[in-house]
Amino acid sequence: MKPMETPVTLETLVALCKRRGFVYSSADIYGGINGIYEFGHLGTLMKKNIRQMWTSSLDNQLGQVVQMEGALLGPEAVWKASGHVAGFHDPMVDCKACKRRFRADEFDLSKGCPVCGKKDWTEIRAFNMMFKTQLGAMEDGSSVAYLRPETAQALFVNFKNVLTTARVKMPFGIAQIGKSFRNEITPKQFLFRMREFEQMEIEWFCKEEDAQNTFDFWIKHRLEFYKSIGVDMEKIRIRAHEKDELAHYSKNCSDVEYNFPFGWKELEGIAYRGNFDLTQHSTHSGKELAVFDDATRTSYIPHVVECSVGTDRLFLTLLFDAYREDEIEGEKRVILALSPAIAPITAAFMPLTNKLSAQAKLLYETFKKTGMSVDLDESGSIGKRYRRQDEIGTPFCITYDFDSENxxxxxxxxxxxxxxxxxxxxxxxxxxxxALHTWKR
Ligand SMILES: [Zn+2]
Structure with a gap:
């Protein structure tokens, strides 16, 4: 076995994802939609594993974590209070020559249009990235709703509901996995920046005096998560935001970055948001969102530390991280060396020949009943089946042969x-x- 030093490109992964049914572009038979993707069988299984590892990583000594699943559509009032109606903008510019639209902050306009080379720009305008719609048949202001551009607000809006019904005590966390929608002007790099994507997010509510320690705790804790799912830690780093990058309410923010073939990019954001969000929603809704502290006999609005990672972006990261090529007996082999906890299929059962089909199937069914993600792979030579399973990341192939009978x-x-x-x-x-528990990268 000879490893090959071919750096994996985005194109290689896109092709693998399509070929093996991990990811398809949306509405493929109609030509697809830019920035929206659909997940096939293997992609769905792998995403399920990513969610499960993320959820179990939240159990720690810091305190209780409860779950929520917020609605995708929210009334305008929520997004006014959160600041998204007024401020969730990207700068947009059009090329008058070729009519293409760009984000004005992503390249040097004075160098000309990246498509046609002309320097005939419109004014730079602010473009709100939220998808706006209306509820019901009334076309007045009261019916305006937005697809959520982030999952976090559902957790702030429901803070009091959770506090009074979920039997939690401060400090505690609310975790949520769900979709968000952003009308990106230029979605790009496959699953890296999408218009419809999934977030895995926890908001940790605590006292102001504990917030900095909590922030430091989560940074360390999140790094351990990436190690636990087999990511190459040489390709992971923490980057603290500069003062001028911070949102006005944010006291501290660090990104977990991964070294993608297109550079170091954000994988997860860890932000100390102060008590901005709960204060805003309390002011705008007129509802009390403070908690009472028995020890000091005073009320306070909790401070928040948020950890937020895109499921799809992590999915892409894991594929980049696991992709290998090597050579066995002169034949090129592609492997996804995924952690068994992440791999879509844990074990593939194979009869050596069709004559042993029934026995292999029986084994496959026995393991399937235990909840293990298994595959029954019967077609082609054993070598061909190995290659296929290597390419989708299956850690173990199990062959039933004639000797097995005895x-x-x-x-x-x-x-x-x-x-x-x-x-x-x-x-x-x-x-x-x-073997699954002792697996090492
Ligand atoms: Zn142009």
Whole structure:
């Protein structure tokens, strides 16, 4: 096995995702929509694993975490209070020559249009990135609604509901996984910047005097999460925002960045938001959002530390991070060396020939019932089946052959090392469990 030093490109991954059914462009048969994607079978399984690892990573000594699933559509009042109606803008400019539209802050306008080269620009205008719609048949101001541009507001708006019904005590966290929508002027880099995307977000509510420690805690904790899902930590760094990058209400903000082929980019944002959000919603709704502190007999509006990562962006990161090419016996092999906790399929069961189909199927069904994500792979030569499973990241291929009939063993082949071991069927479950837990990048 000889590793090949070919740096993976975005195009390589896009092609792999399409070929193997991880990701399709939206409404593909109609030509697709820019910045919107759909996830196929393997992509769906992998996203489910990412969500599950993220959710379980939130359990820690800091305190209780409860879950929420907010609505995608919200009334204008929410987005006025949050500042999005007035301020969620990107600067937009049009090329008068070729009619293309660009974000004015992404390149040097004086160098001319990136498409046609002309220097005939419109004025730079502010473009609100929220998708606006209306509810019901009334076309007046009261029916205006927006698809949420971020998941966080649902957690602030429901803070009091959660506090009074979920039996939580300060400090605590509310976690949410769900979709957000941003009308990006120039969506790009595949899943990196999309118009419809999923966020995994936790808002941690605490006292002001604990906020800085909490912020420091989450930075460390989030790094451990990336290590736990097998990301190359050489490609991860923390970048603290400069003062002029901070939102006016934000006291401190750091990005977890990943070294993509197109440079170091934000993967997750960790922000100390002060008590801006709850204060805004309290003012705009007229509802009391302070909590009472029994110890000091005073009320206060909690401060918030937020950790927010895009599921799709993490999905893309994990693919970049896991992609390898090597050569076995003169043949090129593509591997996704994903952590078994993330890989869409944990084990693929294979009969050596069609004559052993029934026995392999029985094994497959037994493991499926335990909740393990398994595949039954019967077509093509064993070598071809190995290549296919390597390319979708399956850590173990399990072959039932003619010897299995007598020795009640199967051959387990390891994706990363290509080594094969003869394992008793009786001990297979234990063997896999152990191998999954001891997996190292
Ligand atoms: Zn142009």
């Amino acid at each position: 020795d009640h063993c199967v051959t387990v082949r390891n994706r990363d090392t290509t080594k094969q071991e003869r394992i008793a069927i009786d001990g297979l479950s234990e063997y896999l469990k152990n």
